[in-house]
Amino acid sequence: MTHKGSCHCGDVTFEVEGDIGKVLECNCSHCSRKGLLLWFVPQAAVHNDTPEHHMGTYTFNKHVIQHHFCLRCGAQPFAEAKDAKGKPTVAVNVRCLEGVEIADLQRTPFDGRSL
Numbered sequence: 001m002t003h004k005g006s007c008h009c010g011d012v013t014f015e016v017e018g019d020i021g022k023v024l025e026c027n028c029s030h031c032s033r034k035g036l037l038l039w040f041v042p043q044a045a046v047h048n049d050t051p052e053h054h055m056g057t058y059t060f061n062k063h064v065i066q067h068h069f070c071l072r073c074g075a076q077p078f079a080e081a082k083d084a085k086g087k088p089t090v091a092v093n094v095r096c097l098e099g100v101e102i103a104d105l106q107r108t109p110f111d112g113r114s115l
């Protein structure tokens with residue numbers, strides 16, 4: 001199914017194709033501060049026509065993940081990176097998707113703090 005996503009103010013909007021399976025709850029310094037719950041999808045599953053000037057990008061540590069956030073409201077709807085095989089991948093923050101019951105999702109803890 002198609003999931004509609006956005007930041008809080010609506011300057012960033014996007015759609016994701018697919019069924020949400022497990023979501024990853026990472027304990028690293030970045031994810032824990034933002035409360036991210038991540039669903040990983042191939043980049044081709046995401047349609048994003050947000051004007052570039054509405055999005056900021058934050059990187060840290062090895063600077064291999066581009067964390068995109070809304071320049072107006074600060075919400076982080078997704079991040080972009082490459083998976084272990086080098087394929088473009090998007091980590092969608094399911095908290096920014098419409099109609100998703102967060103409590104019903106199966107969370108997989110990820111020890112990002114130890115990386």
Ligand SMILES: [Zn+2]
Pocket residue numbers: 007008009010011012070071072073074075
């Ligand atoms: Zn916004």
